Structures are given as structure tokens and as C-alpha cells.
Amino acid sequence: MSRWLEALETFAMDVILxxxxxxxxxxxxxxxxxxxxxxxxxxxxxxxxxxKRIFRRRAMGCLVVSVGNLTIGGTGKTPVVEMLARQLQAGGRKVAILSRGYKSTPKSCLQRVLNKVLYNTRLLAPRIVSDGKSLLLDPHTAGDEPFMLANNLHGVIVLVDSDRVRSGLFAIKHFGADVLLLDDGLQYLKMRRTVEIVLIDRDAPFGNEFLLPRGTLREPVKHLYRATHILITKCTGEDNSLLISRIRKLNRTAEIAECAHHPQHLINLWTGEIRPLKFLEDLPIGSLCGIAVPENFVNVLETLGARVGLTRNYADHHRYSVKEVQAFIRRCAQCNLQAILTTEKDAVRIPHVLDPEVPIYFMRVEIKILRGSKVWKNFFNRLASLQQVRTPKRFFDSGDGL
Structure with a gap:
């Protein structure tokens, strides 16, 4: 069933685009x-x-930073969330990342019914991907992006729950969090936020300009006015004045910075061996990924000098089987390819294969601010210096509803 739904999703995206x-x-x-x-x-x-306050937003009593986008997928949000968490942590803050755990293993039907009927605090506790000290869940249960963040960020709490007010209160109560990082939070309106960061992909700023399901926009472009900070992602150093001019027509006050997803090095998926980027120069490789815009990954590999002989692309968040990975390894070996490259997000979803004929590496990517670095630095200095405000009455103390 999952393979059929994935094929349908791929077909729909081809039609939409x-x-x-x-x-x-x-x-x-x-x-x-x-x-x-x-x-x-x-x-x-x-x-x-x-x-109009007919629906109420919950004040959390601490700093809330939302990171989101207007479109579905493809803006490079996860490395940005990681960068934010690191910089806030370096500023002395206790950070908790709140994720909805997209395509994580859902709770059983019985658990969902009990949650609704009993409304018991123990049953309602979010999934703890990381308590800041160790990983507690696998990528299938947590979701690939929360798992990746938890794996890379020591000392940062990562929680998964569709109700992020609930998980935020849990983070404050049980871990003493004073900053809540709301992952993919633009459309989550139930929580008040101090900062609203919106990511815009330089190559496809507003998708195909149509709303879902005809397009890739989650909400109208004019809703960009809600952003307090805008980060233009996947920049190459080229001039973005036309895009910035359009952004300014939609939002006159938000601080704008431009960034690039900067490759750092390659890591062997199973041995942990680290290779420099120059390892790719003139190297015949295969590309294996399941992300929103796989063409971007291939372009990066070719820019680094690799000779991409084979590509195998799947739908975003695809869960690989051993059979699929082994089949691609065999194809690459038959074509005399020397390595297989995948993304870090894909790496957590690829099952272990014993004695692969061709090694698989994932590319470690970090965010580099290209323009607006002074603005960004001042922004973080302000966040780090903000006094922690009074913590609200916690739901988890009493078991009462929100």
C-alpha cells in the first residue's frame, strides 16, 4: 500500500509541476x-x-522561534533548524526542538482512541527522540528529520508530537527548556511565537504559484507578511535583488539574510569513515536519494567534480528496503562506479547492507550565511540576551486540558 501511495504522490507531483x-x-x-x-x-x-481570537493561541512563557515555509518541501529547512539550535545553545539557552514527526510511525488506533477518551497525561506525553544526552528512538518511529537533528545536536531536546503546545509544555516541565524551536511552524497557529522565520528557496521561491493541491504553496504568497525574519536558501552568490524586491512588496519590515547549503565532507554510511570533498573529483558515482528536489543534489555532486553515472530517485521521505539498496549497489558495481552518494536525510532511512560491493557515502551539509551575516549575528545576540519570562501554568502538572 505504501509503495502504491508513493507512486501516486510522484505522479501527482509530475502533473502539478x-x-x-x-x-x-x-x-x-x-x-x-x-x-x-x-x-x-x-x-x-x-x-x-x-x-480575531475566536481560536486562541497558547502563550508558552518562554522564547518561541518558529521556522517554516510557504511551500511544501525543498527549502532545506532541517540544516537551518540545526544551525539555529547550535547558535541558541552557544548563547547559553536550553533548547528544545518541537517536530510533528512527518511520516514517522503513527500511534496505534487504540492509543489514539485512549488519548482522546482518557486524556491522560502519561498517554499524552510526546515521543522523546532525544533527552539531550542520548538517542531514544529509531528514525522510523521518530521520523527521519527529528532523528537526524537529535543525532547531530548534543544537549538539545528533540520531541515529536502533532500537538506541539503539548510537547512544548512537556519540554519546559521536564527538561527546563527556555527556548522552543518550532520545526515547520509557519502553519501551526496554536502557539504564540516570539520570532517567525520563513525560508524561501532561491530557485523556486513560491513553487509554481498555485495553492495545494494544484500547486506547492501551503498558503497564499501574501501571507509572507507574518514573517519577522526571512532566510533565502540555496544561494550561489549571485544577485538576488529581483527576488528581494518582490519580498519587500509582501513584507516591508522583516530582516532578510541569504544563505547557502555548504557541503562539508563525506561520511561512509556504515563505517563512519570521513572523506574530503576532493574525493569526488573525477570519481564515477551513483546518486541515491528520496528528497523533494533530487535534481539539486545531483547538481551539487557534479559541481564538486563527480561523474554521475547512475541516479535513482524516490519520493520525499521514502523508506528504503534492503532489496532496493542491494539492487542499486549491484547496478553501480556492474557500471564500475566507485561510490554511491546520498543525502544525510536519506542516510538515516537506508538499512544496513553487509559487505556492499560499492561503498555508500552521505554528504554532510551546513548553513553558511552569504549576505546579511551582521544582521543575523545581531539577531542571535538579541535572542541570547532576552530574559526568560514567567513560565505559564503547566498542563502536565494538573492533567487538565489546554
Missing amino acids: GHRCGRRAGLLRMTLWIFSSLTFLTVRLRLVLFQ
């Missing part, structure tokens, strides 16, 4: 456009209900 032509694809796009109108009405109504 115009990669499929013909009458049927055109009719499907028209149908999806009609549903996009419903998305617009739903998103607008929900936002108005929160703005």
Missing part, C-alpha cells in the same frame, strides 16, 4: 485548481479565526 503533458494531465490540473480554491478559503478562514 507540468512534467506530464496530454489531455488527461490537463484535466487533472484543472480539477486540482478547483480544489485549490477550497484550500484558499480554508486557510484564510482559519487565519482569521486566530486573528
Whole structure:
């Protein structure tokens, strides 16, 4: 069933992005456009209900930093969240990352029913991916992105729960967190936030300009006005004045910085061996990934001098089987390729293979601020110096509802 749904998702994305032509694809796009109108009405109504305080936002009593985007996938959010957590931690803050755990293993039907009926605090406790000292969950249970963050960030708490107000209160109560980092938080309106950081992909700032399901926008472009800070990602050093000009028409006050996803080195998936980037120069390799925009990964590999002989792309967050990985390794060996490259996000989802004929490496990537570094530094200095405000009455103390 999961493979069938993944194939359907891939087909739908090809139609949405115009990669499929013909009458049927055109009719499907028209149908999806009609549903996009419903998305617009739903998103607008929900936002108005929160703005008019018909729906209430919960104040957490500590610093809340939201990181999100207007589009689905592809902006490089996870490395940005990692950078934010590191810099806040370096400023002396106790950081907890709150994730919804997209495509993590769902709770059983019985657990969900008990959660609703009993509303017991022990049953409602979020999944603890990391307590800041050790990893407590595997990538399937936690979700690949929360697991990756927990694996890379020592001393940072990582929690997974669809109700991030609940997980935030848990982090404050049980771990003494004074900063909550709301991962993928732009559309999560139930929690008040101190800072709203919105990521914009330089290559596809607003997707194909259509709302879901006709396009890749989660909400209208004009909603960018809610951002307090905007980070333009995947920059190459080229001029972004046209994009910044458009952003300024939508948001006149947000601080803007430009950044690049900077490759650091290569790590052998199973031995942990570290290789410098120059290892890729003129090296025949295969590319294996399941991310939103796999073409970007291949472009990076080629820019670093690699000769990409084979590529195998899957849908975003694809869960690899041993059979799939072994089949690709065999194909690469038959083509005399010397290595297989994958992304760090994919690496946590690739199962172990004994004695692979071709080694698999993942690329370690970190964020580098290209323009606006002074603005960004001042921003973090302000965050680190903010006094911790009074902690609200905690839900987990009493077992009462929110």
C-alpha cells in the first residue's frame, strides 16, 4: 500500500509541476485548481479565526522561534533548524526542538482512541527522540528529520508530537527548556511565537504559484507578511535583488539574510569513515536519494567534480528496503562506479547492507550565511540576551486540558 501511495504522490507531483503533458494531465490540473480554491478559503478562514481570537493561541512563557515555509518541501529547512539550535545553545539557552514527526510511525488506533477518551497525561506525553544526552528512538518511529537533528545536536531536546503546545509544555516541565524551536511552524497557529522565520528557496521561491493541491504553496504568497525574519536558501552568490524586491512588496519590515547549503565532507554510511570533498573529483558515482528536489543534489555532486553515472530517485521521505539498496549497489558495481552518494536525510532511512560491493557515502551539509551575516549575528545576540519570562501554568502538572 505504501509503495502504491508513493507512486501516486510522484505522479501527482509530475502533473502539478507540468512534467506530464496530454489531455488527461490537463484535466487533472484543472480539477486540482478547483480544489485549490477550497484550500484558499480554508486557510484564510482559519487565519482569521486566530486573528480575531475566536481560536486562541497558547502563550508558552518562554522564547518561541518558529521556522517554516510557504511551500511544501525543498527549502532545506532541517540544516537551518540545526544551525539555529547550535547558535541558541552557544548563547547559553536550553533548547528544545518541537517536530510533528512527518511520516514517522503513527500511534496505534487504540492509543489514539485512549488519548482522546482518557486524556491522560502519561498517554499524552510526546515521543522523546532525544533527552539531550542520548538517542531514544529509531528514525522510523521518530521520523527521519527529528532523528537526524537529535543525532547531530548534543544537549538539545528533540520531541515529536502533532500537538506541539503539548510537547512544548512537556519540554519546559521536564527538561527546563527556555527556548522552543518550532520545526515547520509557519502553519501551526496554536502557539504564540516570539520570532517567525520563513525560508524561501532561491530557485523556486513560491513553487509554481498555485495553492495545494494544484500547486506547492501551503498558503497564499501574501501571507509572507507574518514573517519577522526571512532566510533565502540555496544561494550561489549571485544577485538576488529581483527576488528581494518582490519580498519587500509582501513584507516591508522583516530582516532578510541569504544563505547557502555548504557541503562539508563525506561520511561512509556504515563505517563512519570521513572523506574530503576532493574525493569526488573525477570519481564515477551513483546518486541515491528520496528528497523533494533530487535534481539539486545531483547538481551539487557534479559541481564538486563527480561523474554521475547512475541516479535513482524516490519520493520525499521514502523508506528504503534492503532489496532496493542491494539492487542499486549491484547496478553501480556492474557500471564500475566507485561510490554511491546520498543525502544525510536519506542516510538515516537506508538499512544496513553487509559487505556492499560499492561503498555508500552521505554528504554532510551546513548553513553558511552569504549576505546579511551582521544582521543575523545581531539577531542571535538579541535572542541570547532576552530574559526568560514567567513560565505559564503547566498542563502536565494538573492533567487538565489546554
